[in-house]
Amino acid sequence: MEKLLVVEDDIGIQKQLKWTLDTYDVIFADDRESAISSLRRFSPRVVTLDLGLPPDEENASEGLATLQDILSLDPSCKVIVITGNDDKQNALTAIKLGAHDFYQKPINDEELTVIINRAFFVSAIESENAKRDVLDSQDSAVIGTSPKIMHVKSMVDKVAPTELTTLLLGESGTGKDLIAREIHRKSKRSDQPFVAINCASIPENLLESELFGHEKGAFTGANKTTPGKIECANGGTLFLDEIGDMPYPLQAKILRFLQDKVIERVGGRNQIPVDIRIVCATNQNLREMVLEKTFREDLFYRVSEIVIDIPPLRERNEDILIISRYLLNQSSEMLSRNFTGFSEEATSALMAHHWPGNIRELQNKIKSAAVMSDTKLITDSDLGLDIDEEQANASLEFSLKVTREKAEKEALSKALNYCDGNLSNTAKCLGITRPTLYNLLDKYALKS
Template sequence: MEKLLVVEDDIGIQKQLKWTLDDYDVVFAGDKSSAISSLRRFTPKVVTLDLGLPPDAENASEGLATLQEILSLDPSCKVIVITGNEDNLNALEAIKLGAHDFYQKPINDEELTVIINRAFFVSSIETENAKREALECEDTPIIGTSPKIMRVKSMIDKVAPTELTTLLLGESGTGKDLIAREIHQKSRRNTKPFVAINCASIPENLLESELFGYEKGAFTGAQKTTPGKIECANGGTLFLDEIGDMPYPLQAKILRFLQDKVVERVGGRTQIPVDIKIVCATNQNLREMVLEKTFREDLFYRISEIVIDIPPLRERNEDVLILSRMLLNQCADMLSKKFTGFSDEAMAALMAHSWPGNIRELQNKIRSAAVMSDTKLISVMDLGLDDTHDELDFSLKVTREKAEKEAVSKALAYCDGNVSNTAKYLGITRPTLYHAS
């Protein structure tokens, strides 16, 4: 539930609003001091403020002072001032000071509820726009504002300056290569080479010579000494993609290199020191492979000093439309076409699809749609997605109810069914818990 701070010293009005505004988590304050304290503690997006506060309840001076302090602490907060009947001068003064709206007593429950709902709506729109602006200004190719992808971005920023070996875990098509390059770009080695090798795409008998290089005459066809990928990455970053597919015998040699940071070319005896940063990636479950003895346990712990779990696109639902618009803009430039966006049905289909192929599948769908579309608006038929998807419900009330039930269910399980402990854990009373469940 959204937090709503109600600054009102009249106990009767407090009780009236408590029942009227039951769609919100209402916090009450009776004076300036408690209002500011509640603002700091709960950071509500919307505040209703009675200008007639003690100790100057007959005038608006204390209320206007409270308004100014609220906006100085949180300029984005939407403050709805409540004034006495016909008190137009103070209402206008409050608007000049930055109040979002005003309402004159006596209070009509339905009218005030509409004003408050509108204030929350405006706040949510401003927050979303701020996220998009930050995304556009952000110097990173990793697109998205979902909590899981924001955590990935945070981990990249933290791990990039270090020399720790990083393991990227994620399904195919989630952008492991892009994240590996971003780690390199944000490291102190960004002016040096970034060398990637896909351990699954090179035959087993050639992978060792690709990684470590070979001396002239080491095998048939070795007509000259050739440095391997590891040497070529000296000073920079080596990206071992799909390391889970690396042959078991070669894993021991890679482990020795990671420990000693020296290589021996195939057919050679000279140890060559190499200074590189290592990033590995796989779409396989290495822990299970360790138990099955198909991946070395010591190598697993050596490459997983830092592990970044990359979420699949189905767990980044709020990023789907952002990515879709970005990809459509790229296609427009590539095809020299102009698009205004997606139809409502197309956006619903994009949100409802499970995206088993992740970003790679989304990219293919958008490119295909951009080529096939005869209009500026991409339709669900252009995308080639099944239009029998469930209708998406963006109702805040429905969303809140679903989130509450999920939280209560998890809390009950955590507290082993103890209602008192569950209520305490959730920060609510027992009667409220019974109502929520």
């Protein structure tokens, strides 16, 4: 039997709720101290909380303090605050602090039971999702359930056990480094080094030495023999990030290494065999660069045995809130604060924003919001996203009704154009009767 904590100092209401909520194991507390004690002892998933608690029964200060204490101890707990009939402001304050729902007195047994049942249902769903997220995180570091990112995950699972050179294509901030590490983690070389080098961040005259190493005395300042990144990755995986920015002359040496699996240090004569897996990434169009003669065609085909296109965040809207909640949990741990989630306005803003900086931009916004927030609920002002109201409202159109109406209107318009406005032919084309067609024309204001 599920445990339900009822924080209420009115004996009469306690008796009423005891009989009403007989399907639950009801635990009663009549003040802040006993409520926290019961929470620690029984760990209920749902709590009903009367805001008018002693010693401040006439106001809500003690009740709101109790709410904050409960959520600080157990952020996942669903707290239903119970307020006076004309106390809407305190109810809204409680919701802002993280309460799940509120109910205004006088208590109607059936209504309150429905709210409590719903809270338990939501808690059960969140608990199941949390378990699933843990299992998913154990198997993959790539977060998301959108079709495009699921396709990427599937490709990673298939490519990782092979030795094929993999090319990751995607805009800046889409997580190419994360995908590369995931390929290494799931490969047979996972217990060997993963070495990354950004070809765009190292000056051209130093990049060759960084990759291949150098012998003592090879150039001014070379006071000792130093192995390069390729040697350091021996047995493991070398990640060449932003390979599109690699200088053209150096591309020939990389191609030779990929073909022969041997290197020569700068200033050296000995050939050194190296066994590594290569993963490359770029945000540039290598095919266009090949046509422009800024990237070697033979190297392009050598590094693109498998190509994985990583979608930008704006093309995987289903994942925005999932990633946002994950990043907020990370910020909670970093700041030692317990955030309960995002307000409705913040959710709208997250979904409506275009995210030109992709996941990197989202990560920065969530971190900043967590630092700036004064409550446990992240608001749109905390995020600081410049979104107009029309965009925000459009981002929340998830319902089947809205989706169906959009599809109906589009099909109706196409049929009318196809039939050149002839209503009889339009009805036949759509497979509906003329009266139904008239109703649809009225509904979508297409009659003219």
